[in-house]
Amino acid sequence: MFKIIAITLIFTFCFHVCSAQDEALSNRVANYDMDIYLDIEQKKLDASTQLIWKNISMDTITELYFHLYYNAFRNSESTFFKERGVPAWLTKDIDEECGWGWSNITNFKDALGNDLTGNMQFVHPDDDNKDDRSVLMVPLEIPLLPGQAHVFNFQWQAKIPKTMPRTGYNKDFFFFAQWFPKVGVYEPAGMRFSKDGQWNCHQYHSSGEYYADFGNYDVKMNVPQDFVVASSGELKGQTKKGDRKTWQFKGHDIIDFTWTCSPHYVINEDSYKHTKIQLYTYPYKDHFKSRYFSTIKFCMQFLDEHLGVYPYNTLSIVDPPIHGMFTGGMEYPTLITSLSFCFFPKGIKTPETLVVHEFIHQYFMQMVATHEVEETWMDEGITSYYEGRILDAFMGEHTSTINVLGVKCGNKEFNRAEFFGSGNETIAPNSIKSWNYKHGGYGDIAYNKTALWLQTLEGMIGLELMDKIMKEYFQTWKFKHPSRNDFIKIFNDMVVAELPGKFPDGMDWYFSQVLYGTDVCDYKIRSISNDENQSPRGFLSNLEDCSTVEDEHKKYKNRVVVERAEGIKVPVDIELTFEGGIKKLYNWDGQNRSYDITLHSDKKVINAKVDPDFKVMLDKNFINNSLSREKQSNGIKSLLKKVMTSLQHIMESVTLLI
């Protein structure tokens, strides 16, 4: 009886705590209250956590699963390192100074004080690697009934790894990502791909991290007094005690919490609407602040207009020092990291690219909380798509990645070239889990291929409808966990509603090719011919008159053959140019291997282009998209002149030196 009363009281208390904040944006399943002590000498964290976890399912929960990500860095036998291999630079660090890290829960109690520590055990749901300790199962003494929230208290310690991918320390720079014991996601039947209720808590793999429930965080970090802390959430206060200082940050409706500290950070501030933007950088890189602020404000405005408002009051941008570059270019809730070197000229747009890319993740990963490990493309791919659009809009289509000494390249074209130059175009489909890219292609396919097929999709349905659908997708699924099926459903429903004549059956035919298939795309003009028209002749109207019907207006029989040289099938436009410059546009459904347009006309077709506006960005070869009857001698001459004069001067320059 006592237990029932106690549990009811706890549940009421927890429910109150979970709802105490301003209007909740999410279901706030996992809420953390943490006290952290950073020992910079021992490179250790000493921490206590109070977790309030809400069972929003109709199932009774008998165990909790936790990510102990730092255990991925415990030794070379973890799944993380078995997949990735231990890099040479890390081996060197291990030799000089033990760079390994770990996470250890020393005491775990439920709300009634039951000690659950002894029952905890490491599990390996993905690969049965007994040496991997990145997932911990905690059996409960008191099961959580549907709708209940329980409090759990645990003490834990962590040895901070050195220069590990995206986290750890180097010199006096500390960065804490994937650092605390974090509860997995319980997926009731019907959520995403779950047939029965199940925990979704993967081991830490070499690629992909995110999948977590939303919640509120109240974190107090005790650090040396001269250290400056940047963190997810809003700064709520600082308390000095002796040579230490405690920084308190609170974050609401977020899926993770990350922080960093260093005695050298300088802080610059700006704002966009209600959001305070803070740039944490090192003094010698302070000159990048105007580049960062102008870019991020443009990006925030773009996403505000195209998807929806960024609801948080803060955004922290961290530009780590060179010895902390292992943490550069990553996304965390309300905190993103970029990377710059003090000598970067304006024409190298890496800082802009990173800050835009990582900020887009606030929408696709943080607010629309997809599963990065299981469906990487929904996180990185959609982000890469918007990265191209925003950067090209902000800095120009052909200059948004590099614009130095006449070498120019836009973001979209850079990503396209990266994909087709990778050699991994067909190595795996887009739909596999991150750790199944065993032979390469993770970045190429999850990031670049997705961006390309989204650009192609935009070309097919039009920018306006694309924006409308993506906005609908964001608004429907923000602060939830959609799967690819949810994404596809929104596209199918809206495309059928808006373009019933063009795509009456929706877009499944397209997604099945680009998501589940490994084919590439190449449409080409195979040939153009302009034969003299053969007039109809013979016994045309009866059996007595043998005649020829001349038609002066149809002097030529023009025939243009278009070929689908690769597997992917999409509808394409074909533009024909006749003598005198008249152009005509045709459309081909792109289904068969080849297609011809035969036209009887008094003028010759002199040029043909398939996909003349380069809407099909998945097309791997743009050079064969057009074909002319005559050689493009002006273009060839012009290019040769340029190359020849360059050669002449280079040759003369060599003789100048010796």
Add this chain to the structure above:
Amino acid sequence: MSHVLQSYKAAWQFLIRHKWIISLLYGFNLVFALLAIGPFNSYIENVFANSDTINTLANQFDYSIIMDVVNEYGIGIGMTFSALFSYFIMYVLWSTFATAGFLGMYQKSLIKGHSKIKEFWSSGITFFFKFLRLNIYIILIYVIVIALMAVFFMKDGLDVFKMESEVALISRFWMLLFLLFVLGFFISIFRDVARSNIIISNPKYIHKTNLQSLKSTLRLRHISLSLINLIFLAIICLIFYTLKGIEAVWLSFLISQFYLVFRLCYRVVRGCSFLEVTQ
């Protein structure tokens, strides 16, 4: 100083009297460039002949098209560049021969007051291998200088995780680049003085004259003559870069050819003026 200016003036007068030298140098440069571009031309025709993308590429740097060429037709690029490299080597050999030729000819004209075309060819033959050897020494000097600089540049290692910041590395880079320019300035003086001494004394072995040349490299007259020549080069470079934005294809081609002619003039005048001042 007046001797320096006099030498510089005399070198120009010699060049004006023997304009055919420039025509010859330019002609060979053009022929080598045309030969070198042959495989590239075939390659371009093969890839682009009937595609509109060639027009885009001719008008602007287009990363997409370049990468499509590399990805789809990349196998031909390597062969094209190997061919280019072999023509580069041949051009360097020709330039060595031509430099020996016009310097020998100028030496004759300083002695006799006039010179003949055949002296260009005979001097080329006489001094070619000596100049070639000197070229190899110059290349070795550059290799040693750059290697030493690289060692200095990397003295604290290039492990980014060990660096406090990149500032020191970048400062060092700019300092070494400046030093390379300064050393390049003196190495080019040494080269011209050494060439002059080879022409003047025609030694069996060039070591002695090289040592002698090294000693006189830092003479004020050599430094000032080198500076005068560099000012001329800087002016023509500046004019060219001012006119570089012209978009008309033929006009920009002509401008770049004029620029090349002036660069060839610079080479001849520099060599001849050093020869006279070293006498």
